[in-house]
Structure formats: structure tokens, C-alpha cells
Amino acid sequence: MSRTNTDLPPLKVIIAGGGPVGLTFALNLTMLVGNKAKITIYEGRWYVNQSGKISWKGADQGNFRRSQVVTLQDHVISQMPDYIQKGLFKEINERVWPTSRNIPIEEVEDRLLDLIQPFADSGWVDLIPENLHEQSVYLVKGQFDIVVGADGANSLVSRYCNIQMVSQGMEYACGVAYNIPENVAATDEPLHQALNCILTVSQTRYLVNSSTSRRGYLNIRLIKDEYDELTEHLRDIKATTTNIDLDNNIHFPHSPVCTIIRQGLQFFKIPSKYVNLIVPIQINVRHAMDFSRELSYQIEAGKKTFKTSLMFLIGDAAMNVHFWPGSMKEAMALARNIFEVITNETERSVQERSLSINDFVEFEGFMGKLRAREQQGRSLRVTLNPIDSAIDEAYSTAHLSKCFKTYNTGLKTKLQATRNRLQQRDEWPHKNHPIIDAELDSAVSRVIHTIVAQLNLALPWPTREMGRGSEVLVEKTYPLDHSKYLPVPTPTLPKSTEQKHVTTTLVNLAEERNVILWLKSSNDVLNNTLIESIEKPNTPLRVVRRYEIYYVDSIENVKSWLEQHKSVITKSGVLFKVITPWYITEDKTAVDVIRTVRSSIAHTPIVIYTNRREETNGALQFPNVMSTDDMYDVYEFIGIDSGTQWADGFATKSIAQPPQSPRSERQSTCVLWIDTEDNDIETADKLRQMGIELKFCARFDSAEDYIKQNADNIRRMFSFKIICRGCYHSENNKNAVDVLKLLDSCKLESIPVLTYTLDKEKLKSHLKQYSRDADLLTRIQYADERREVIAFATHKIE
Ligand SMILES: Cc1cc2nc3c(=O)[nH]c(=O)nc-3n(C[C@H](O)[C@H](O)[C@H](O)COP(=O)(O)OP(=O)(O)OC[C@H]3O[C@@H](n4cnc5c(N)ncnc54)[C@H](O)[C@@H]3O)c2cc1C
Missing domain, CATH: 3.40.50.2300 (Response regulator)
Structure with missing residues (x-):
């Protein structure tokens, strides 16, 4: 009897990245193909919470949740299954711009993760709270039919598949996150969203995107010099204080770039006391040369039989620009293309699955069109049109009273023109809140003369230009009848999935x-x-x-x-x-x-x-x-982030303070020294001067308590090392071997251990007699000179 399509094993789809695009893709695909595909999503920012559920890591787990607010276009969202449309805007459903809705990205991530839960519980989708990496078995052995890189701007998948990235240049900005509580004094009340929109569209220096006006993100476009000045200054201040105080002249002086930030806040009437984060942003504006690729895996070593798997890039992994509204379309396009391929298999009653890139040429074409439309025709129109000349001119002429008058009138006129244009639009969502001239004049009067000049000289957002030509619509390439979406399954596997999550978390935490x-x-x-x-x-x-x-x-x-x-x-x-x-x-x-x-x-x-x-x-x-x-590829390969759009930023001393990220503290090396400090004060001083954080435990047993109690924190640290004595005579001759055993029992086997002793050779032969475990013994490093201790603490294992 010949095999039929129903005998085919489920299509194995691995997704790197459970961000907005990875989750959107997974949800769309699973709702189209159900259990005909087995989807596995890897996401390094997830963890298993106390009730055994996959959740987003928060500050306690070393992750800073994203504070940006994004605008999601109606024509994109309308292509999603009803289940996603309703679920996504369940908590916040705010129309700020005419044909889109504003929503904090954190909310998007929370809602999408909630929405995928029933599919995970039913065994259609596996959620793995780990990063996919170059040595993951799946990748190395090709145990998949399709791998999807939805892993953001520094995509591992694109690197793994050797996809060349084309850079269009660097873009510099600064994000200022704020959160204005309810019931503040009338003078601190935020502007109405209608006014925020008008002030934003009229110029390209500042952009506010907020949710209900209270919680939002002020984006400031910077030139390179301003970005460098800001980063350097914030880093200097951060070295001396935990939280930057925007009202403190030393923390936040009247320097050019701090003034630009302060003035942006003034323009949009955001009280500085409610700012909780400042993020210098540097983006390598780039896109992949190809969005799909065939990968060939040898099935048996030595034999010339190969299996073909496919790779796709979507979202920021495929193209990266600061404001990128197209990425969800890519997720839906790919899901629909896969659905078509699977449906064809069904119709043709194929005997064996043989995927080919030829089945996805439409996807490649769709991505090419999208890139031309969204990246070149929309985002780059603004981002590659630098504001440098407006800034230069403003600095040289704004102080002249004649010029100032011109700029002042010019800016007011510009704001009024934008107001009139936006308010005339039929779909303007703020019809019941008309903006009067006095509100516009008041915004102009809140900023100093150089900023008035800059805002007048900076071009307005080229909305008309950006809107020219037709949108690239998913449904044009992939028409879809919404009735094709499967109903949400009733969970059948709650017990086993729970168990699975708990075991994977151990890997995740290491x-x-x-x-x-x-x-x-x-x-x-x-x-x-x-x-x-x-x-x-x-x-x-x-x-x-x-x-x-x-x-x-x-x-x-x-x-x-x-x-x-x-x-x-x-x-x-x-x-x-x-x-x-x-x-x-x-x-x-x-x-x-x-x-x-x-x-x-x-x-x-x-x-x-x-x-x-x-x-x-x-x-x-x-x-x-x-x-x-490209040096940025090498940075990313090593583990250094080059695109900082999701950087943790610098926390400020704000009233609505978010929790501090432990991640920033992880950058320094911490050495646990199991000895009394008096034994070598000079070395300890020297290490501290070199920025090494030292923790002394005089005895082996106190070190044991410390390691056991702090194992989780130690795992999260950027670099943690241990220096111990040759032998702790008063504690049953405990030594470095016991330190290593202790580390292994706490799943901290990667922590380097150095013994600082008077006679290295004697100690080596003593430890050889003490333990027959050759593996353990090779992990011990030895030092009998201060320079070796310093090299160990500041550098690497020799
Ligand atoms: C200030 C700002 C404003 C924006 N405004 C808008 C807007 O108004 N409208 C809009 O549509 N877009 C906007 N964007 C862009 C939008 O946020 C991004 O395009 C979107 O987040 C891209 O989603 P993504 O899932 O492709 O990538 P990401 O959001 O970067 O997600 C990638 C995920 O992959 C994970 N990951 C990385 N490496 C691995 C790995 N090896 N294994 C497993 N997981 C991995 C990461 O942890 C992350 O969760 C804005 C962006 C910024 C910074």
C-alpha cells in the first residue's frame, strides 16, 4: 500500500526568538496547520515561573522589560485570526493615530505569550526558555525541516546560515521612557494625545509614542557627536551613582546634549521627575541579502545522501530600522506560504516530504517588495535624511534676534498647518478634542531659542511621501479565507508540559x-x-x-x-x-x-x-x-551587542521607578577569595584598583554557605572567579578539589578556580594523591606569585 500524506510526520519547525514576530509567526502557523507542524520556539528572555509556566524574565531574572510603545497598523492586524486581534488589544485598545493603535511592546509580548499557551498545552507548540545557539543539537544535526530566524537584529540564524547583511549606515537616537501616574497635580498632567501627534509630525527631531499619554517613550534623533557625548557622560555619572537625577546639575548639566533631552521633555510637557530610563540608541540599519536559503545536511557520515532543510529570516533579523511597522506582515506571509506548501502535499498525496526553496520564491519576492516599500520608501526617507544641517544652522543663527523671530513664527505656522491637515482627516481619532492655537503657542514657548530654531528648520515627517504608492499587503500575495484558521485547541497535555518546562529551566539558568x-x-x-x-x-x-x-x-x-x-x-x-x-x-x-x-x-x-x-x-x-x-558580525559572534535598540539604558531617579536591572551590574568581575584579607592586603588593594570586586570568606565552610545561597546570582554575573588556599588544615584539609565539587553540586561548573600557594609543585602532587578525578584536577589553576593572581582575576584562564 502506498503512503499517503497523512502518514507524513509533522513538519518540524524551529523558531529562534519568541519576540513579537516569532510569536506572531508561530501563532499564525499553528492556527493554519494545527498538528501537521510541530513548532518549537526558543527564547532566551523566558523562564519558568514558580507555577511552572513559561513567562518573561523580569528584573529578578536579570531582564529589563522593554518600555517602548509601538504603533500597529490596522491593515496589518486585520490579517490576523480573530483570536489574535481580540487577544492582543484586550487590555489596551487605544487609537492615537488615524489608522493604527498604540500599545507598549511589553504588552504585545505578554499578550502573545498568553495567546500561544493553549497551543503549547496541547502539544502543538513547544516553548523552550533558552537561546538557540550555534552548537544546539537541532542546528548541528539538522533535526528540522524549517528553521526560522526571528531572533532580532543580531540574528544567530542569519550568521549560522552565512547570510550577508547589507548595512545602510548607522542611526543614532536617544529614548527617554516615562511613566506619569494617575492623580498627579494639574501642572504635571500630560498633554492630550492629539497634541502629542501634532507636535511629533511637524518636525523630525523629537517623536513621542505613548500609551494613554501617561506611559511612553520620547525618541530623540541625534547626530553622532551628540550620541557620543551622551553615552560618555551617562557612563561617567553611572560610575559614581546608581540612578541619574535629571534635576541635579552634575548628573545632568546644561551641556548641549542634556539640554536637547531636557528641552524635548519640555516641548511635550513631560515632567522630568517621571522619567525612568534614558537609552542611547545606535542602530546599524541593515537588511539581509537573502531571506530564505536551502541547507543541506548529510544524513549518514561517509555516505552521499543529503537532507534538505530550509531557513527563513523574518522581523528585525531580516531587516532592521528604528521604526519598523512591517515585520508582522512577514510573519503572516511566511506562515501562509508554509500552509500552502502543506496543503499542496495533501492534494498531491506525496510519499515523502521534500522541501524546496522553489516553493518559497513568492516569499522571497514578498520580502524584497516589503523592503523596498517599508525600508527604502518609508523609514530610510527619514532616517537617512540627517538633521545635521538643521542643527548646525540653528546653532549659528538662533541667537540673532531677527532670526529668532522668524524661527518662532515659522514653528508656530508649521504646527498650525499640521494641526489643520490632521484635524481635517475623516479618520482623525481626536475629533472631540480640537487643538487651539494657544496650545501650540504654549508648546513653542516652553523651549529655548536654539530648539525653536532646530524644530523650525528640521523637516516635518514626510508622511505624504511615505504614503505614496500602494502598501505591500500580505493578502495580495497570499489571499486567505479567515475560515481556514483552526479553532483554539483544548489542552490535552498539561502535566507533561509542566514537567518539561521545569527540566529545561535548569539548562536556562546556567x-x-x-x-x-x-x-x-x-x-x-x-x-x-x-x-x-x-x-x-x-x-x-x-x-x-x-x-x-x-x-x-x-x-x-x-x-x-x-x-x-x-x-x-x-x-x-x-x-x-x-x-x-x-x-x-x-x-x-x-x-x-x-x-x-x-x-x-x-x-x-x-x-x-x-x-x-x-x-x-x-x-x-x-x-x-x-x-x-563587518566588525559588528564579529562583535555579535563573541557576545557583544552592537545594535543597542533594546539596550537596558540608564535608570534615573524617578518617582515611578522601574526595578534596577542586575544585568548592568554583571559587567564587572567578582572574585570570591577564600582566605582572610590580611594575608595579602597589597594584592587585594591592587585588584580593587583594577575594578575587581572582592568578596572574602575566611573559612571554607563560610564560602560554602555563600556559594549555596548565591548560586543563582553567581550564574547571572558577567564574570565570577574563585581564589582559594592550598589547603584549609583546620577544616579537614579541604582544598581546591572540594571547592570544585561544591561548584559542581551547585551547577556552577564553569567557574574558574585558582589556588594561591607557596609551592605549586608540592600542592599539585598533594592534590593528585587527594583525588583520582583527573577531570577535576585539570580544572585547578595554580599561582605562587602576585602577578599570576592578578592575571587570573583580570584576564583569563591560562
Ligand atoms: C523605540 C522603538 C520604537 C518602535 N516603534 C515601532 C512602531 O511604532 N511600530 C512597529 O511596528 N515597530 C516599531 N518598532 C520596531 C519593533 O519594535 C521591532 O521591529 C520588533 O520588536 C521586531 O520584533 P522581532 O520579534 O523581529 O525582534 P525582537 O523584538 O528583537 O525579538 C527577537 C527575540 O529573539 C530573542 N533572541 C535573540 N537571539 C536569540 C537566540 N539565539 N535564540 C533564541 N531567542 C533569541 C530575543 O530575546 C528577542 O526576544 C520600534 C522599535 C523601537 C526600538
Whole structure:
């Protein structure tokens, strides 16, 4: 009897990223194909809460929830199943702009996660509270039919599949999050949304997007110099205080950029005491060269039989711009394309699943059109039209009284023109709140003369230009009858899913540690310049994952380094990666490096950083090898965030204060020293001067209590290390072996341990007798000199 489509196993879909786009895609797909697809979503910002449910991590789990408010267009939302439309705007359903609704992104994420829950409980969708990474078994072995990169601007999936990103340049901005409580004094009451819209559309320096006027985000476009000045200043202040006080002249002086922020708040009448976060934003405006790709996996080692899987990029992973309203369309387009392919299989009664990129050419075309329409025709029209000239002119002429009068009148006229245009529109949602001239004049009078000049000179939002041409609609490429959406299933698997979540959380809590081996060639300027930028003290890099970099200078040394460190770098929780230039010596290239590394540790992810990309094609036949000349790709590979649109920012001393993110505290190294401080005061002082945080426990048992009680916090720290004595004679001769056993029992096996002793060799032979566990013994490092202790604490494991 021949097989029919019903015998086909469910389509295996892996999604990296459970942000707005990943969840929208998963929901649309599961509601179209039901149990014909098994969907697994990986999301590193989730955790399992006390009642066993997947939830968004909050401050306690080291995550700062996103405070931005986004505008979602009606024509996009109307394409979603009714279930999502209603569920998404369940709590907040506010029309601020004529054909869209404003909603905090945190709310979008909460609602979508709630909405997917019944599908997870029914076993159609698996929610995994972890990041997908280069060494995840799924990726390495190709255990999927489709992998979808919905993992945001620094997409792992695009890197893994070696998709080239095209950068359109950097964009600089500053986000100011605020939260004005109910029942404040009349003078602190926020402006009406109608007025916010008019003030926003009239110029391109400031933009307010808020939910009910009270909770929102003031976006300020900056030029590069302003961005640099702001970042440097905030970092300096943050080094001396926890929360920045906007009303304190030292924290927030009358410098050009602080003035711009203060004035933005004035213009929109946002009391500074209700500001809770300032986020300098730097965005690499870029898009992928391809949005889909075929991946070939060898089914059996040594045999020439291959399996084809497909990769797709959607959302910010596919294209990244500051205000990007199109990304949900991509999620729906891809879900519908997959639905069509599965339906075709049904109609053709296929014997075996064989996915081909040819089934998705429409998706590639749809993405291309969307990029042209939304990125080039809409967002880039504003973002690549810098405000620099308006700013320059304003600084040089605003103080002249004649000019000021002109700017003042000009700005008022501009505001009135915008008001008249918006209020005339039939669908203007604030008809019952007409804005009078006095309200516009009052906004102008709230700001100083240079800002009046800048706002008058800055172009208004080119809404007409941006609206020209027809929208790229999902339904044009993928018409869909809404009755095709399946009903929400009744949960059948609550017990087993709960169990599963609990087990995966253990993996999730063990923080990833990236160990990078960098083959450094003395005459490779490109690599060396990048290394310098990373190693520079006080470098303004935002580290998002713990990393350690080790440098070697030849392929032979790569080999011996791997032999020496194999037991450490193959441990769970350690992500081992390699960076190499293309040319190593006259007769050796990165291909030789790949062979050497992979013969020792298969599947190691490798980046070739070179400006001779055209020569590297031979190396790219190896999976999980990427070649790039973009330093941001390398940053992301290491664990450094380059696009900071979701950066934690700088908390302020606000009345409506959000909780502090422990993440910012994780950037420094903390050393637990199991000894009394008096034993080596000089070394301790030296380490503190170098910014190392020291915690002393005089005895082994007090250190044991400390580690057990703080295991969760230690896992979240950027870098945590232990220094111990050779032996704790008064405590049953406890020593470094016992420290390691203790760490293992607390799932902290990646923490480095150094013994500081008078005689290294004697201690080594003593510990060899004490324990036969060779693995444990190789993890112990030894020092008998201060410089070695300092190198351990400040640098890396030798
Ligand atoms: C200030 C501001 C205003 C904006 N305004 C608007 C607006 O008005 N309208 C609008 O539509 N859009 C707006 N946007 C853009 C919009 O917020 C983004 O386009 C949207 O968040 C993109 O969603 P995403 O799911 O693709 O990416 P993200 O939201 O970045 O989500 C990616 C997810 O993937 C996870 N992840 C990353 N790596 C991995 C991995 N390896 N494994 C597993 N998970 C991973 C991340 O934790 C994250 O949750 C705005 C953005 C900003 C910053």
C-alpha cells in the first residue's frame, strides 16, 4: 500500500526568538496547520515561573522589560485570526493615530505569550526558555525541516546560515521612557494625545509614542557627536551613582546634549521627575541579502545522501530600522506560504516530504517588495535624511534676534498647518478634542531659542511621501479565507508540559559562557585593529554574554591549545568558537584552521574575519562557518551587542521607578577569595584598583554557605572567579578539589578556580594523591606569585 500524506510526520519547525514576530509567526502557523507542524520556539528572555509556566524574565531574572510603545497598523492586524486581534488589544485598545493603535511592546509580548499557551498545552507548540545557539543539537544535526530566524537584529540564524547583511549606515537616537501616574497635580498632567501627534509630525527631531499619554517613550534623533557625548557622560555619572537625577546639575548639566533631552521633555510637557530610563540608541540599519536559503545536511557520515532543510529570516533579523511597522506582515506571509506548501502535499498525496526553496520564491519576492516599500520608501526617507544641517544652522543663527523671530513664527505656522491637515482627516481619532492655537503657542514657548530654531528648520515627517504608492499587503500575495484558521485547541497535555518546562529551566539558568580562540597573525591589520577595540580599557561595548578570548599565533598552537583545554571547552554551558583571518601564512589559509579545529571538536562555529571575502568561498562549504568584513558580525559572534535598540539604558531617579536591572551590574568581575584579607592586603588593594570586586570568606565552610545561597546570582554575573588556599588544615584539609565539587553540586561548573600557594609543585602532587578525578584536577589553576593572581582575576584562564 502506498503512503499517503497523512502518514507524513509533522513538519518540524524551529523558531529562534519568541519576540513579537516569532510569536506572531508561530501563532499564525499553528492556527493554519494545527498538528501537521510541530513548532518549537526558543527564547532566551523566558523562564519558568514558580507555577511552572513559561513567562518573561523580569528584573529578578536579570531582564529589563522593554518600555517602548509601538504603533500597529490596522491593515496589518486585520490579517490576523480573530483570536489574535481580540487577544492582543484586550487590555489596551487605544487609537492615537488615524489608522493604527498604540500599545507598549511589553504588552504585545505578554499578550502573545498568553495567546500561544493553549497551543503549547496541547502539544502543538513547544516553548523552550533558552537561546538557540550555534552548537544546539537541532542546528548541528539538522533535526528540522524549517528553521526560522526571528531572533532580532543580531540574528544567530542569519550568521549560522552565512547570510550577508547589507548595512545602510548607522542611526543614532536617544529614548527617554516615562511613566506619569494617575492623580498627579494639574501642572504635571500630560498633554492630550492629539497634541502629542501634532507636535511629533511637524518636525523630525523629537517623536513621542505613548500609551494613554501617561506611559511612553520620547525618541530623540541625534547626530553622532551628540550620541557620543551622551553615552560618555551617562557612563561617567553611572560610575559614581546608581540612578541619574535629571534635576541635579552634575548628573545632568546644561551641556548641549542634556539640554536637547531636557528641552524635548519640555516641548511635550513631560515632567522630568517621571522619567525612568534614558537609552542611547545606535542602530546599524541593515537588511539581509537573502531571506530564505536551502541547507543541506548529510544524513549518514561517509555516505552521499543529503537532507534538505530550509531557513527563513523574518522581523528585525531580516531587516532592521528604528521604526519598523512591517515585520508582522512577514510573519503572516511566511506562515501562509508554509500552509500552502502543506496543503499542496495533501492534494498531491506525496510519499515523502521534500522541501524546496522553489516553493518559497513568492516569499522571497514578498520580502524584497516589503523592503523596498517599508525600508527604502518609508523609514530610510527619514532616517537617512540627517538633521545635521538643521542643527548646525540653528546653532549659528538662533541667537540673532531677527532670526529668532522668524524661527518662532515659522514653528508656530508649521504646527498650525499640521494641526489643520490632521484635524481635517475623516479618520482623525481626536475629533472631540480640537487643538487651539494657544496650545501650540504654549508648546513653542516652553523651549529655548536654539530648539525653536532646530524644530523650525528640521523637516516635518514626510508622511505624504511615505504614503505614496500602494502598501505591500500580505493578502495580495497570499489571499486567505479567515475560515481556514483552526479553532483554539483544548489542552490535552498539561502535566507533561509542566514537567518539561521545569527540566529545561535548569539548562536556562546556567549562563552561557563563550570561549573564543582567536588566531592572531601579527601582520593582519584588520584583525589586530578589531582586537584592540575589544581589549581597550573602558571600551564602550555592551557585553550581553560572558566571554573569554584566548589568542594564539599559529595553527600548531591552535592544535596544542585545543589539546590542553579540550576538557574545559567541551563542558556543557561552554560555547567554544573560533575567529581567524583568511591568510595565515603563505601556504595556509582559514581552511587549514577549520580542518585543525574541527578534527578536534566537530561543529565548532568559526568566523573568518577578512577583507578578502571573495576568496573564502571554498571555506564556506563547511557548515557553521561565516566569512565577514563587518566588525559588528564579529562583535555579535563573541557576545557583544552592537545594535543597542533594546539596550537596558540608564535608570534615573524617578518617582515611578522601574526595578534596577542586575544585568548592568554583571559587567564587572567578582572574585570570591577564600582566605582572610590580611594575608595579602597589597594584592587585594591592587585588584580593587583594577575594578575587581572582592568578596572574602575566611573559612571554607563560610564560602560554602555563600556559594549555596548565591548560586543563582553567581550564574547571572558577567564574570565570577574563585581564589582559594592550598589547603584549609583546620577544616579537614579541604582544598581546591572540594571547592570544585561544591561548584559542581551547585551547577556552577564553569567557574574558574585558582589556588594561591607557596609551592605549586608540592600542592599539585598533594592534590593528585587527594583525588583520582583527573577531570577535576585539570580544572585547578595554580599561582605562587602576585602577578599570576592578578592575571587570573583580570584576564583569563591560562
Ligand atoms: C523605540 C522603538 C520604537 C518602535 N516603534 C515601532 C512602531 O511604532 N511600530 C512597529 O511596528 N515597530 C516599531 N518598532 C520596531 C519593533 O519594535 C521591532 O521591529 C520588533 O520588536 C521586531 O520584533 P522581532 O520579534 O523581529 O525582534 P525582537 O523584538 O528583537 O525579538 C527577537 C527575540 O529573539 C530573542 N533572541 C535573540 N537571539 C536569540 C537566540 N539565539 N535564540 C533564541 N531567542 C533569541 C530575543 O530575546 C528577542 O526576544 C520600534 C522599535 C523601537 C526600538
